[in-house]
Amino acid sequence: MAQPQGCAVSSKERMKRRDRIVSALLLTPFILVTALVLTAIVNIMIQSLGYMPVFDLYDVTLKYYIEILKRPEVLQSLAVSFKVALSSSLSAAVLGTLICAALVRTHKTKGGMLYTVRLPILVPHTVVALFTVAMLSQTGMLARLAYAAGIIGDYTEFPNVLFGTGYFGAIIAYIWKEAPFIAYFSLALMSGVNETLGEAAENLGATPFRSFMHVTLPMSMPAIARGFLIVLIFSFGGYELPMLLGATMPKAFPVYTYIEFLKPDFKLRPYAMAMNGITLIISLAMALIYAICMRRLIKKIGGSYEG
Amino acid sequence: MKDKRFMKAVLVITALMIFIPVVVIVIWTVTARWPWPSLLPESYTLRTAEELFFGSHKLTEILLSSILLATLVAVLGTLIALMTARATEIYNVKGKRAISFAALMPLLVPGTVFAMGIQVTLIRMHLNDTITGVVLVHLVAALPYCITIMMDVTAAVGDSLEEQAAVLGAGPLRSFVDASIPQLLPGILSSVSMAYIISYSQYFTTLLAGGGKIKTLALVLVPYIQSGDRALASIYAVVFVGSALIVFFILETLIHRMVKTK
Numbered sequence: 347m348a349q350p351q352g353c354a355v356s357s358k359e360r361m362k363r364r365d366r367i368v369s370a371l372l373l374t375p376f377i378l379v380t381a382l383v384l385t386a387i388v389n390i391m392i393q394s395l396g397y398m399p400v401f402d403l404y405d406v407t408l409k410y411y412i413e414i415l416k417r418p419e420v421l422q423s424l425a426v427s428f429k430v431a432l433s434s435s436l437s438a439a440v441l442g443t444l445i446c447a448a449l450v451r452t453h454k455t456k457g458g459m460l461y462t463v464r465l466p467i468l469v470p471h472t473v474v475a476l477f478t479v480a481m482l483s484q485t486g487m488l489a490r491l492a493y494a495a496g497i498i499g500d501y502t503e504f505p506n507v508l509f510g511t512g513y514f515g516a517i518i519a520y521i522w523k524e525a526p527f528i529a530y531f532s533l534a535l536m537s538g539v540n541e542t543l544g545e546a547a548e549n550l551g552a553t554p555f556r557s558f559m560h561v562t563l564p565m566s567m568p569a570i571a572r573g574f575l576i577v578l579i580f581s582f583g584g585y586e587l588p589m590l591l592g593a594t595m596p597k598a599f600p601v602y603t604y605i606e607f608l609k610p611d612f613k614l615r616p617y618a619m620a621m622n623g624i625t626l627i628i629s630l631a632m633a634l635i636y637a638i639c640m641r642r643l644i645k646k647i648g649g650s651y652e653g
Numbered sequence: 654m655k656d657k658r659f660m661k662a663v664l665v666i667t668a669l670m671i672f673i674p675v676v677v678i679v680i681w682t683v684t685a686r687w688p689w690p691s692l693l694p695e696s697y698t699l700r701t702a703e704e705l706f707f708g709s710h711k712l713t714e715i716l717l718s719s720i721l722l723a724t725l726v727a728v729l730g731t732l733i734a735l736m737t738a739r740a741t742e743i744y745n746v747k748g749k750r751a752i753s754f755a756a757l758m759p760l761l762v763p764g765t766v767f768a769m770g771i772q773v774t775l776i777r778m779h780l781n782d783t784i785t786g787v788v789l790v791h792l793v794a795a796l797p798y799c800i801t802i803m804m805d806v807t808a809a810v811g812d813s814l815e816e817q818a819a820v821l822g823a824g825p826l827r828s829f830v831d832a833s834i835p836q837l838l839p840g841i842l843s844s845v846s847m848a849y850i851i852s853y854s855q856y857f858t859t860l861l862a863g864g865g866k867i868k869t870l871a872l873v874l875v876p877y878i879q880s881g882d883r884a885l886a887s888i889y890a891v892v893f894v895g896s897a898l899i900v901f902f903i904l905e906t907l908i909h910r911m912v913k914t915k
Contacts, residue, residue, distance in 0.1 A: 385770075451656070452657065583765050625763055
């Protein structure tokens with residue numbers, strides 16, 4: 347009796363070991379790519395602390411961070427990037443939620459309208475910059491329409507939204523691309539919630555508006571918030587749009603960082619890396635704040651959704 | 654019903670906001686002169702098409718290399734994502750939460766930061782200014798999306814059909830390919846499509862890892878936007894977006910058909 351049982355156990359053990367080996371093999375390429383990301387982070391940390399043996403820099407110090415943060419133009423440029431990221435992502439979240447709700451409410455969750463909403467997701471940022479120039483420059487389409495309507499008498503009267511220190515061009519360009527992204531990103535969850543709980547609330551007598559505000563919207567929050575975090579970090583670290591649509595001074599932080607990075611004197615490299623380190627710390631802080639808010643939200647709505 | 658009318662208006666305005674700039678750029682591609690303040694061009698030309706095919710940049714070469722690069726990233730990214738998803742969803746590997754977090758990590762590290770941080774390593778590995786280097790940095794950008802998609806579909810499909818095939822005597826690879834792949838195919842194609850678009854759109858990472866030697870449409874478009882030759886910039890933009898859309902719609906049609914026949 348003992349013999350066959352022992353055999354069964356050992357074959358189970360063997361299966362388990364085989365599964366473990368297969369999993370390890372399956373995960374190898376993923377681990378290699380992840381190692382690449384970690385290497386980049388470690389490189390930034392080491393170099394920003396001034397440790398670059400190749401160039402005889404051995405002292406580990408915070409002086410590069412401190413000196414960078416003492417430059418007034420760095421603070422201005424951080425403020426610009428903050429403003430662009432926050433205002434564009436907040437607007438994109440609000441508009442994206444509205445578009446998503448409109449898709450759900452009018453039952454246009456597939457077909458032509460959905461492809462229309464997905465279009466901006468497919469358009470690269472460089473092309474979005476071109477769109478923005480063609481539409482919003484002082485001789486752009488909007489200015490011409492304003493002239494035709496008699497609102498302005500000459501193109502010099504059209505507000506200079508592009509290349510100004512307000513970064514309105516970059517903000518509008520980000521909204522154009524990211525509001526549809528958030529709408530598409532939240533669509534699956536929102537239409538699911540609406541079909542079940544939202545319609546149940548309406549059957550119980552809630553108006554569509556009330557059912558949306560009190561049931562569908564809060565339950566869809568995890569997807570909306572997650573989409574918001576993705577676009578917030580993306581636009582904070584984004585390069586193309588502020589480079590093509592922004593002012594010469596102050597520059598968006600990633601644009602300024604790249605200029606510092608390109609300086610041929612390698613002894614200056616720790617400054618650029620400290621700037622990358624600052625962007626990284628701010629991005630991680632944004633993710634942390636998001637995680638804390640999500641935990642609270644999930645407690646509040648009592649759902650079992652993963653944030 | 655008032656709210657439905659409002660929601661319809663929202664969609665109409667959204668569609669207008671999305672399409673008007675596209676139409677304006679398409680008109681710009683054939684514009685010779687478009688002086689202020691006319692709403693339509695004064696004269697038209699095919700100069701841009703000429704420049705496109707016979708100009709300083711060899712369009713077909715750049716188009717081909719952009720498509721090849723994006724295809725490579727899309728296939729590799731989906732393959733890696735599929736393997737990762739098999740490990741976490743079918744083989745129930747330990748540390749699934751850690752893997753899920755690591756998979757989403759690139760979304761928390763801006764592309765500019767990653768590209769500048771990894772450059773030293775690429776140089777040390779002699780991968781800077783090479784296709785391999787560019788593929789690697791594009792993979793980092795695409796994988797979070799590929800893995801999310803593949804984990805979802807792998808969990809949904811499961812391995813019950815595969816086990817049946819195995820019981821009937823098929824080997825593990827055979828039962829995976831014959832039983833699970835057909836069910837996974839819509840997910841595989843949406844992952845391919847997502848990774849393709851992401852790689853195709855990359856500007857900064859391509860510039861840094863490729864050192865300007867690996868030329869893609871995203872890279873050649875930027876100087877035209879900066880130079881202010883709007884007609885030429887527009888035709889490159891139309892080719893850029895148009896070629897991405899063609900690939901996207903081919904994949905979408907395939908997905909649609911598969912989901913229908915199931």
